[in-house]
Amino acid sequence: MATPNRGQILGKTFKVLKNHYTPSTPPEHRDVLEHLIYALCLENAPYEKADEVFAQLQESFYDWNEVRVTTVTELTEICRGLPNAAATASNIRRSLHGIFESQFSFDLEPLKKENIGKAVKQLGKYDGVTPFAVNYVVQHGLGGHSIPIDDGLVQTMLVLGVITPNEAEKKVVPGMERAIPKSKGIEFASLVHQLAADFYASPRSPRMRAIVLEIDPEAKSRIPKKKAKQQPQEEKAAADRAKKGSRAAADKKSPAKPAAKKASAAKAGKSAASGRKKSASKPAKKKAPAAKKKSTTRRLTKQKPR
Numbered sequence: 001m002a003t004p005n006r007g008q009i010l011g012k013t014f015k016v017l018k019n020h021y022t023p024s025t026p027p028e029h030r031d032v033l034e035h036l037i038y039a040l041c042l043e044n045a046p047y048e049k050a051d052e053v054f055a056q057l058q059e060s061f062y063d064w065n066e067v068r069v070t071t072v073t074e075l076t077e078i079c080r081g082l083p084n085a086a087a088t089a090s091n092i093r094r095s096l097h098g099i100f101e102s103q104f105s106f107d108l109e110p111l112k113k114e115n116i117g118k119a120v121k122q123l124g125k126y127d128g129v130t131p132f133a134v135n136y137v138v139q140h141g142l143g144g145h146s147i148p149i150d151d152g153l154v155q156t157m158l159v160l161g162v163i164t165p166n167e168a169e170k171k172v173v174p175g176m177e178r179a180i181p182k183s184k185g186i187e188f189a190s191l192v193h194q195l196a197a198d199f200y201a202s203p204r205s206p207r208m209r210a211i212v213l214e215i216d217p218e219a220k221s222r223i224p225k226k227k228a229k230q231q232p233q234e235e236k237a238a239a240d241r242a243k244k245g246s247r248a249a250a251d252k253k254s255p256a257k258p259a260a261k262k263a264s265a266a267k268a269g270k271s272a273a274s275g276r277k278k279s280a281s282k283p284a285k286k287k288a289p290a291a292k293k294k295s296t297t298r299r300l301t302k303q304k305p306r
Helices: 006-017 031-041 047-060 064-070 070-079 085-103 109-115 116-125 132-140 151-161 164-170 182-201 206-215 215-222 234-252 257-280 287-301
Strands: none
Touching: 006 031, 006 182, 006 206, 031 047, 031 085, 031 109, 031 234, 031 287, 047 070, 070 109, 116 132, 116 182, 132 182, 132 257, 151 164, 151 182, 151 215, 182 206, 206 215
């Protein structure tokens, strides 16, 4: 899938999204670590949900070290409003562990003094820190120009025709920072993230369909299709076939009826044989004439002269 007008599509996306969303900017008082933890909450999630979870983390624990030593199960319960609560909870805990074990503190402010490349490399070394979180910290905590990319944004850019399937597999959107100037980077990132979060939650909703087609009418064929529901008659037929199959399987497993038939046939054969034996034994009692002949012979011998 060729993308010759990538910059034009991104420019039109920016223009259309201004009519549907309001840009959101983080509070200025957050330090680098807070930007990082908030970014982990924000990945694939709406701003409202991320705000709630981040505020609850700050209210429920005394400091970030207490968050580090708590269980993933407890953190998952706090993150339950996010799309991937368990993964987010694990990433938060692992990132805090990685940062603390590397420097025995949670102070990431020295990264502001480093050049962007070195800071990105350092952030990427911490276990649990995702590429989305790194880009978010670069944009909001370090003053760089890097638009955060999560799964929702990758899916959205693929449907809009901005990236190819191969680029989607690599989770990259090449040329986005060139198409969007740095002065508009934070605004564009906020708007496109809201679109991506809504698309990630419900890609086939009428609202998403309308926004996507407003940006690119040719994207109609790329919008995920709904799975066809099985008709009631088809479901009934399938249930009947399943019942017949289960009955046939039960008959194969339990051949009791044929055995009973054989037993009854054998019983009938035995009764018939016994009947024949009885009928054959009755004439055997009528062999009295043979005994009379024997007695007649004896009388004749008695009549012979001495």
